[in-house]
Amino acid sequence: MATAIMDLPDREYILPGTRTCAGCGLPIAYRHILKALGPKTVVTLPACCLTILHGMYPKTPVAINSVNNTFGSTAASASGLVAGLKVTGREDYTVLAMAGDGGTFDMGIQALSGAAERQTNFIYVCYDNEAYMNTGVQRSSATPAGAVTTTTPVRPKEQPKKDFIQIMEAHHPAYLATTCSSYPADLYNKFVKAKDIRGTRFIHLAVPCPAGWGFPTRHTVKMGRLAVETAVVVLYEVEEGRFRLTGKSLNMAKTGRKRPVSEYLEGQARFKKMTPEQVEAFQEWVDRRWEQLLERAGL
Amino acid sequence: MARTKILTGNETAALAAKMCRVQVVAAYPITPQSKIPEVLSEYVERGELDAEFVRVESEHSAMGVCISASLVGARAFTATAANGLAYMHEQLHWAAGARVPIVMPVTNRGLGAPWTILNDMQDTISQRDTGWIQLYCMNNQEVLDQIILAYKVAERVLVPVMVCFDGFRLSHTMMPVEIPDQEKVDAYLPPFEPPYLLDPENPVNINPVVLTDPLPGADGRPCPGYMGFRRRLQEALESALDVLLEEGRIFGEHFGRSYDDPLYRYRTEDARLVFVAMGSLASEATEAVDMLREEGIPAGVVGIRIFRPFPRRALREALAGVQIMAVLEKAVSYGHEGALASEVKAALYGLNGAQPLAVNFILGLGGKDVKPADVCEAARRALSFSGPGEVPESPIWLSNEI
Numbered sequence: 001m002a003t004a005i006m007d008l009p010d011r012e013y014i015l016p017g018t019r020t021c022a023g024c025g026l027p028i029a030y031r032h033i034l035k036a037l038g039p040k041t042v043v044t045l046p047a048c049c050l051t052i053l054h055g056m057y058p059k060t061p062v063a064i065n066s067v068n069n070t071f072g073s074t075a076a077s078a079s080g081l082v083a084g085l086k087v088t089g090r091e092d093y094t095v096l097a098m099a100g101d102g103g104t105f106d107m108g109i110q111a112l113s114g115a116a117e118r119q120t121n122f123i124y125v126c127y128d129n130e131a132y133m134n135t136g137v138q139r140s141s142a143t144p145a146g147a148v149t150t151t152t153p154v155r156p157k158e159q160p161k162k163d164f165i166q167i168m169e170a171h172h173p174a175y176l177a178t179t180c181s182s183y184p185a186d187l188y189n190k191f192v193k194a195k196d197i198r199g200t201r202f203i204h205l206a207v208p209c210p211a212g213w214g215f216p217t218r219h220t221v222k223m224g225r226l227a228v229e230t231a232v233v234v235l236y237e238v239e240e241g242r243f244r245l246t247g248k249s250l251n252m253a254k255t256g257r258k259r260p261v262s263e264y265l266e267g268q269a270r271f272k273k274m275t276p277e278q279v280e281a282f283q284e285w286v287d288r289r290w291e292q293l294l295e296r297a298g299l
Numbered sequence: 300m301a302r303t304k305i306l307t308g309n310e311t312a313a314l315a316a317k318m319c320r321v322q323v324v325a326a327y328p329i330t331p332q333s334k335i336p337e338v339l340s341e342y343v344e345r346g347e348l349d350a351e352f353v354r355v356e357s358e359h360s361a362m363g364v365c366i367s368a369s370l371v372g373a374r375a376f377t378a379t380a381a382n383g384l385a386y387m388h389e390q391l392h393w394a395a396g397a398r399v400p401i402v403m404p405v406t407n408r409g410l411g412a413p414w415t416i417l418n419d420m421q422d423t424i425s426q427r428d429t430g431w432i433q434l435y436c437m438n439n440q441e442v443l444d445q446i447i448l449a450y451k452v453a454e455r456v457l458v459p460v461m462v463c464f465d466g467f468r469l470s471h472t473m474m475p476v477e478i479p480d481q482e483k484v485d486a487y488l489p490p491f492e493p494p495y496l497l498d499p500e501n502p503v504n505i506n507p508v509v510l511t512d513p514l515p516g517a518d519g520r521p522c523p524g525y526m527g528f529r530r531r532l533q534e535a536l537e538s539a540l541d542v543l544l545e546e547g548r549i550f551g552e553h554f555g556r557s558y559d560d561p562l563y564r565y566r567t568e569d570a571r572l573v574f575v576a577m578g579s580l581a582s583e584a585t586e587a588v589d590m591l592r593e594e595g596i597p598a599g600v601v602g603i604r605i606f607r608p609f610p611r612r613a614l615r616e617a618l619a620g621v622q623i624m625a626v627l628e629k630a631v632s633y634g635h636e637g638a639l640a641s642e643v644k645a646a647l648y649g650l651n652g653a654q655p656l657a658v659n660f661i662l663g664l665g666g667k668d669v670k671p672a673d674v675c676e677a678a679r680r681a682l683s684f685s686g687p688g689e690v691p692e693s694p695i696w697l698s699n700e701i
Contacts, residue, residue, distance in 0.1 A: 042497065056510055058515075068508075072359060076359070076367075079353055080366060080367030081368070083353050083373065087373050088371065111360045117356075
């Protein structure tokens with residue numbers, strides 16, 4: 001399925017005046033997610049950057065029903081929404097759980113693993129900006145090796161990013177996809193597809209963060225594209241166990257064009273302390289995973 | 300017709316939830332509560348209860364499920380104890396702040412470390428300030444009645460309710476329980492009518508970030524700041540006492556057992572010494588009172604059925620003329636005394652000389668047996684003090700050999 005930008009629904013669910021930082025990738029993605037899911041959606045969110053987007057009481061720019069919950073309980077809250085809507089005869093609502101990498105990779109993993117094992121009928125989105133951005137750029141288990149954060153200020157993070165997508169795949173969700181805010185059409189198509197599937201649907205959403213990553217706010221879209229073009233982020237989906245590359249990543253697989261990771265790293269202040277050896281190790285990891293995914297895709 | 304069954308406290312709690320037609324149950328096993336979700340899952344799987352049973356992976360999630368299910372209009376139920384309740388702590392605050400009428404039995408049990416699975420009240424007393432109504436049961440009949448009453452009150456004042464009863468002493472003890480007809484429960488407790496319904500065309504953002512000071516809404520009217528919301532929670536809890544007593548009286552009209560007094564009172568009229576206790580400890584004290592009276596000691600019992608909201612006025616009236624009160628507790632506010640002792644004393648503050656001498660006894664922690672003889676010993680110790688200067692500053696630990 002392909003959707004051109006001109007074919008997207010006109011209705012907007014994020015009105016002007018959000019409180020996100022300048023250049024935030026999240027509203028770009030959220031706008032298209034909500035367009036794909038439509039008005040009969042209930043979103044549940046913990047304290048995170050998305051809470052900031054949702055605004056301060058008594059005003060909100062988001063025209064969709066939403067429930068705020070505690071940091072570690074996003075998937076539990078979603079399970080409650082699913083159960084509550086079912087017993088009150090409103091199964092036509094889509095339940096969307098959306099949390100950052102801290103609220104998913106770290107604190108939310110227990111509730112999410114439980115809900116996924118129960119095959120709860122909901123869409124869980126982890127929007128991954130690779131650190132605790134809302135509280136001021138502290139290291140999370142999604143932070144890549146070599147990144148400076150406010151809790152790895154002198155010696156950049158030594159451990160690689162947790163392979164959370166694989167952890168989720170091991171739960172055998174009904175649908176699993178990766179996407180990136182710089183590719184709204186890829187993202188939109190995946191949410192349209194996810195909406196019509198029953199069971200647990202997990203979507204990993206890569207979101208560049210100018211404030212936390214250290215790049216000019218005008219480069220948000222470019223930075224997301226560089227992440228994909230260097231294969232640091234790979235766009236794919238897994239439907240009933242069938243793996244498929246999508247969008248730009250599929251295109252790269254066909255053409256064999258993949259940019260060196262240094263082009264992605266150089267534009268971000270958080271990687272300024274990486275040694276040439278670390279850059280080389282990162283490139284090796286990206287290449288190795290890319291080859292594995294190509295093999296999985298049968299390409 | 301109502302019929303009497305011999306049931307454990309856990310079986311009673313599960314049956315009460317079923318009779319309340321709960322719609323969403325989320326629970327995680329923990330001793331001594333585990334039988335409640337076991338029985339409920341059997342009701343659901345046999346089709347005797349039309350509910351969604353969410354077998355969560357933790358108590359934190361159990362409450363998370365209940366909060367969100369309640370927010371979209373479902374009658375939600377869970378049960379827990381001890382460390383499970385402590386693990387829920389963050390969510391307890393959230394549930395009260397979100398004003399969701401969840402009802403949760405807690406089978407009172409001691410908290411680790413070191414591990415104990417046995418009874419005391421440290422678990423629920425430690426959750427005193429979470430904004431929940433707390434009811435304490437003396438027997439299994441009260442477990443049934445208080446759960447039904449709890450939903451009625453919770454859904455009126457939009458405050459969640461903990462129905463506390465002693466682990467093992469009630470949860471695993473079989474007692475006769477009069478089971479009302481389902482139609483009578485339905486007549487007393489109509490289906491939950493949520494305060495608002497989800498509307499895609501009029502979306503809401505529930506429990507968002509609220510700033511310190513009131514701000515104008517879209518229509519220009521001022522909306523409360525954080526303190527405004529918290530003040531409303533306090534007002535709801537305070538107003539809940541009258542609602543509890545009113546609904547307790549109406550309960551009596553429906554079922555013949557009235558709960559229009561926040562206190563259980565036994566032989567208090569002419570008592571020189573009054574035991575103040577909660578839960579099944581009040582039953583033990585009742586037996587002790589009969590023994591003491593045979594010895595010529597005019598003793599009585601005040602059992603506190605409603606701990607939050609705290610029945611200050613009733614306590615003042617019940618205790619003002621008493622010479623000595625012995626506050627018996629299965630919980631400690633470490634570094635001070637039993638929380639109940641502090642609260643009862645605070646309720647009597649300002650009575651200018653009419654206060655009874657207050658002696659605080661800690662007993663029965665981690666399942667330590669409390670016999671009527673132990674309670675009589677407390678009475679003798681309390682009566683040995685002739686003035687406030689003689690009462691030790693720290694609580695007296697009873698039956699504490701080593």
